[in-house]
Amino acid sequence: MQTQPGNSVESLAGRRIRNGRSDQSNEQDRVEHIDFKMVTFSLGGKDYGIDIMKVAEIAKFRTFTYVPNTPDFVRGVYNLRGDIISIIDLRKLFNLSHDEQAEGEAYDGLIIRLEENMLGVIVDSIARVVGISRNSIQPPHPIFADVNLKYIEGVVEYNDRLYIILDVERIFAREERKADEQPVFDDTRRTGVMQPTEQAVEEEHAQPVQAAPEATGADPALSFEFIRDTLSTFAGFHVTPVNETWVRQRYEEWSRDRKAENRDVQFESAEDAQAFLSPFYSPDTGRFWSQEYSRRVRSLLPDSQPTTFFVWNAGCAGGYESYSLASVLVSEYGDARIKIWAHDKNLMQVSSAPNLVFQANVLPPEFREYTVTGTNGSSFSSEIKDRIVFEYHNVLHSNSLPAVDMVLARDLLSFLDRSEQAVFLEHAAEKLKSGGIIVVGEHERLDDSSLFEAVQTEISGVYQLR
Amino acid sequence: MRVEYINPFVESAYSVIQEVLGVEVKRGDLYLKSTSMPVMGVAAIVGLAGDVEGRVLFDMSKETAIKIANGMLSSMDMEPIETLNDMGRATITELANMITGQAVTKLHDLGFTFDLTPPAIFTGDNMEVSDPGVEALIVPMDIPQGRVEVNVAVRERA
Numbered sequence: 001m002q003t004q005p006g007n008s009v010e011s012l013a014g015r016r017i018r019n020g021r022s023d024q025s026n027e028q029d030r031v032e033h034i035d036f037k038m039v040t041f042s043l044g045g046k047d048y049g050i051d052i053m054k055v056a057e058i059a060k061f062r063t064f065t066y067v068p069n070t071p072d073f074v075r076g077v078y079n080l081r082g083d084i085i086s087i088i089d090l091r092k093l094f095n096l097s098h099d100e101q102a103e104g105e106a107y108d109g110l111i112i113r114l115e116e117n118m119l120g121v122i123v124d125s126i127a128r129v130v131g132i133s134r135n136s137i138q139p140p141h142p143i144f145a146d147v148n149l150k151y152i153e154g155v156v157e158y159n160d161r162l163y164i165i166l167d168v169e170r171i172f173a174r175e176e177r178k179a180d181e182q183p184v185f186d187d188t189r190r191t192g193v194m195q196p197t198e199q200a201v202e203e204e205h206a207q208p209v210q211a212a213p214e215a216t217g218a219d220p221a222l223s224f225e226f227i228r229d230t231l232s233t234f235a236g237f238h239v240t241p242v243n244e245t246w247v248r249q250r251y252e253e254w255s256r257d258r259k260a261e262n263r264d265v266q267f268e269s270a271e272d273a274q275a276f277l278s279p280f281y282s283p284d285t286g287r288f289w290s291q292e293y294s295r296r297v298r299s300l301l302p303d304s305q306p307t308t309f310f311v312w313n314a315g316c317a318g319g320y321e322s323y324s325l326a327s328v329l330v331s332e333y334g335d336a337r338i339k340i341w342a343h344d345k346n347l348m349q350v351s352s353a354p355n356l357v358f359q360a361n362v363l364p365p366e367f368r369e370y371t372v373t374g375t376n377g378s379s380f381s382s383e384i385k386d387r388i389v390f391e392y393h394n395v396l397h398s399n400s401l402p403a404v405d406m407v408l409a410r411d412l413l414s415f416l417d418r419s420e421q422a423v424f425l426e427h428a429a430e431k432l433k434s435g436g437i438i439v440v441g442e443h444e445r446l447d448d449s450s451l452f453e454a455v456q457t458e459i460s461g462v463y464q465l466r
Numbered sequence: 467m468r469v470e471y472i473n474p475f476v477e478s479a480y481s482v483i484q485e486v487l488g489v490e491v492k493r494g495d496l497y498l499k500s501t502s503m504p505v506m507g508v509a510a511i512v513g514l515a516g517d518v519e520g521r522v523l524f525d526m527s528k529e530t531a532i533k534i535a536n537g538m539l540s541s542m543d544m545e546p547i548e549t550l551n552d553m554g555r556a557t558i559t560e561l562a563n564m565i566t567g568q569a570v571t572k573l574h575d576l577g578f579t580f581d582l583t584p585p586a587i588f589t590g591d592n593m594e595v596s597d598p599g600v601e602a603l604i605v606p607m608d609i610p611q612g613r614v615e616v617n618v619a620v621r622e623r624a
Contacts, residue, residue, distance in 0.1 A: 247470040347496055352470045389622070390469040397500035400621040 017153045034131040034268060039110060040163055041123040044096030048123075049130065049156070049163040056113040058126055058222060060106040061087060068373035075122060078109065078177065087120040088172075098124060108161075112168050119172060128157050129226040131233075131266070137165065224251055226266050227276070234273035242413045242421065246280065246443040282410040282442040282461070291364040296458040297328050300437065308337040310404040312431060314395045314424070315412035316342035319353030319388070326384045326409060329369040341401055342415065343393040389457070396423050403433045410461070411441035425451060434464045439463075467603050467620060472496070474572035475522065475565075476605050477488065479616045482565045483609060487537045494606035499617075502596030506615070507531070508550065508563035513583030514570075520600060520620030522569075524562045528589065530612030531558050537611065550589060559585045565616070 038049035039058065063303040064076035064087050073092035077084050087109070091098040098243040109122045140152035231237040231247075239247050254276055255265045267273045283293045309329055316322045322342040328339045344350040360368060360378040371378040393399060395412070407428045413421050428438050438452060440461040446452050452463035471557040476496070482592070484491050508531040526534070528550055535557040536546040547554045562585045570580045602619040
């Protein structure tokens with residue numbers, strides 16, 4: 001179940017401090033409004049970015065034609081689907097040290113679309129696409145002396161890394177190829193950058209480009225990377241092998257729908273991320289289980305009447321699934337000792353769970369016998385309530401649970417990163433009795449080589465402890 | 467930690483401090499911690515037993531402890547202290563006892579039985595506390611005298 005980042009104690013007690021509130025909301029504004037996307041890469045061990053609007057493609061350059069009489073930062077030219085473009089090695093341009101590439105190894109690079117022409121640049125390695133808010137870009141600071149300040153659009157911090165945003169228009173601007181002004185390059189160089197292009201074109205007529213470079217039309221892959229990043233920023237949702245199949249499928253459908261609506265495929269706000277994820281959640285998330293889903297859960301339970309049945313409900317949120325499961329178990333096993341430990345780290349949600357009040361008609365008829373009606377609505381009777389312990393608990397921390405028959409953790413793993421997933425699955429495996437089952441989300445998959453093996457049931461996402 | 471236990475501790479800490487010191491208490495967001503954590507300099511600890519096992523720790527810097535003790539002493543027309551002497555330590559211990567006592571009373575009204583152990587106080591520099599196997603709930607509170615963190619680590623008795 002989904003756990004929203006950031007706890008609030010607002011509902012817990014009437015009074016709440018306002019302290020630190022404004023910081024928080026600023027922070028949120030910053031995160032919530034992405035209006036600048038950049039392709040990031042490394043050069044000489046530092047992180048740089050270029051406005052994605054200037055980037056035509058991410059490419060791997062394998063072979064290009066050497067052009068004589070050009071500065072050494074011009075690596076040559078190549079034929080980009082009929083257009084001859086020059087390839088500039090940014091590392092040489094900025095005089096940054098770099099390891100020599102082995103013969104025949106491809107170079108990482110970008111194809112840049114300038115106002116007047118296209119240009120290829122070689123960098124150490126391409127990282128990914130990062131979305132930020134323009135407001136968070138700081139002016140350049142002399143500390144970044146590796147690159148002339150004039151060519152820096154600004155610096156920005158993202159995920160604890162500092163990115164230097166290059167102003168490619170200025171670096172490669174045509175006016176500056178006039179021989180008397182060339183501050184990008186060191187003083188020994190007398191030629192501007194654009195000149196090689198023209199030379200190259202001439203060269204091209206004389207001698208065909210040896211081999212077409214392997215320029216990948218990187219757009220779809222890049223946007224997927226961006227979706228991956230923003231899902232984690234906006235929704236705390238981590239794209240990992242647990243859910244990657246679903247995310248990729250959903251991404252295709254999403255791009256189609258958004259293009260049909262003539263909207264940007266990428267997310268602009270948290271709402272977009274939630275809209276993307278809305279079909280992800282398991283059936284009856286955030287409400288009581290329907291009769292049909294309860295029936296399917298019932299089919300997972302052992303036929304013979306156990307004396308005890310213990311469940312760990314990790315990520316219980318507001319408690320709807322805990323109550324639903326308790327009702328199923330009580331109706332199935334009656335007198336057995338049934339206990340559900342329901343945990344969530346969202347304090348606001350979990351603290352409202354023990355006193356959940358609802359309208360009787362939202363509950364499937366079969367569970368109505370377990371409710372009592374008060375002045376504000378219905379709530380569960382002590383027969384159900386006493387069997388659930390709601391705890392404010394982070395499932396990654398150690399717990400004092402006894403051995404359990406079932407771990408119910410629907411849509412929890414997707415909100416943990418890979419190392420956290422491993423910690424949680426280890427806890428789950430440790431607490432499960434032999435033959436016990438774990439139920440993950442409808443669209444979540446556990447690796448077959450892991451601690452669990454898939455079980456074919458009416459619910460997908462059911463695994464048994466090996 | 468069981469959801470029902472949280473509010474009694476939070477409310478008692480808040481209301482006792484507000485009452486005995488007569489100051490405005492700003493409460494920070496609650497959070498959970500399971501690794502070892504630094505202690506600011508003075509830690510008063512009260513053990514809990516009964517339906518649960520665990521302890522409550524009140525953590526503050528030495529300066530804050532002296533200011534709080536002076537606040538409490540002056541309200542009883544007693545001499546202020548300069549350093550954290552026996553009187554100062556006894557005063558902070560008493561504060562810890564009052565807060566925990568009130569929380570336990572509230573819990574009792576909700577049907578949970580808790581017993582207290584006599585409080586103890588630790589002072590020193592560079593201290594850390596860790597409770598292997600128990601997750602701690604941290605209730606940060608800011609008052610004019612400084613910051614006080616109430617750190618509750620309890621687990622159900624198996």
